[in-house]
Amino acid sequence: QVQLVESGGGVVQPGGSLRLSCAASGFSFSLYGMHWVRQAPGKGLEWVAFIAFYGSNEDYADSVKGRFTISRDNSKYTLFLQMNSLRAEDTAVYYCAKRLKLGTDAFDVWGLGTVVTVSS
Amino acid sequence: EIVLTQSPASLSVSPGDRATLSCRASQSISSNLAWYQQKPGQAPRLLIYGASTRATGIPPTFSGSGSGTEFTLTISSLQSEDSAHYYCQQYNNWPRTFGQGTKVEIK
DSSP states (O other), rough: OOOEEEEEEEEETTTOOOOOOOEEEOOOGGOOOOOEEEEOOOOOOOEEEEEEETOOOOOOTTTTTTTTEEEEGGGGGGEEEEEESSSSOOOOOEEEEEEETTTEEEEEEEOEEEEEEEEO | OOEEEEEEEEEEOOTTTOOOEEEEEEOOOOOOOEEEETTTTTTOOEEEEEETTOTTTTOOOOOOETEEEEEEEEEEEGGGGGEEEEEEEOOSSOOOEEOEEEEEEEE
């Protein structure tokens, strides 16, 4: 079935780095734009980053621009989020999500999330 | 950045009653709005896209309406399993943004 599985979360000190991965299965990964969305403890949803299906078009929330980099390996059906210069306010559950279709950026498939904690 | 304001912040409804959730955009977003349901400890689930189109597998008890800046999610005949947070999200402009959510509780 269609599935997204995130990994790579953990506890990191402020200023540190983490690389999240999202393994996709059950659909033609290379045909869909992909997103990262996060949710701080007890808070709402915050969109983080997007990458087009072909990989060369990206966009970021202002809160992470210059610190986070989204990328993908279509041959391995995997999405990545490289997170550098981490701050306490980056603490959240990070979800990868699939774009419904070109021109419709509703997120129809979500992973279960991976927890990132930034703390000294 | 487009700001989405959801109201009310929370709602308590009796089983079988109707719930009406509102989402207001700070500028026109045409019909480029989605609604999600999120239960505790779970990932969000897409309910509605294009302001009024139900996603695959979503029952007709969920309906969406609106365009421009005013949108509504209606849950008719609420059941206990509908207790959750509900979020709207716009995809008309970058960055994509979410509303702050409405918590629906069943009395």
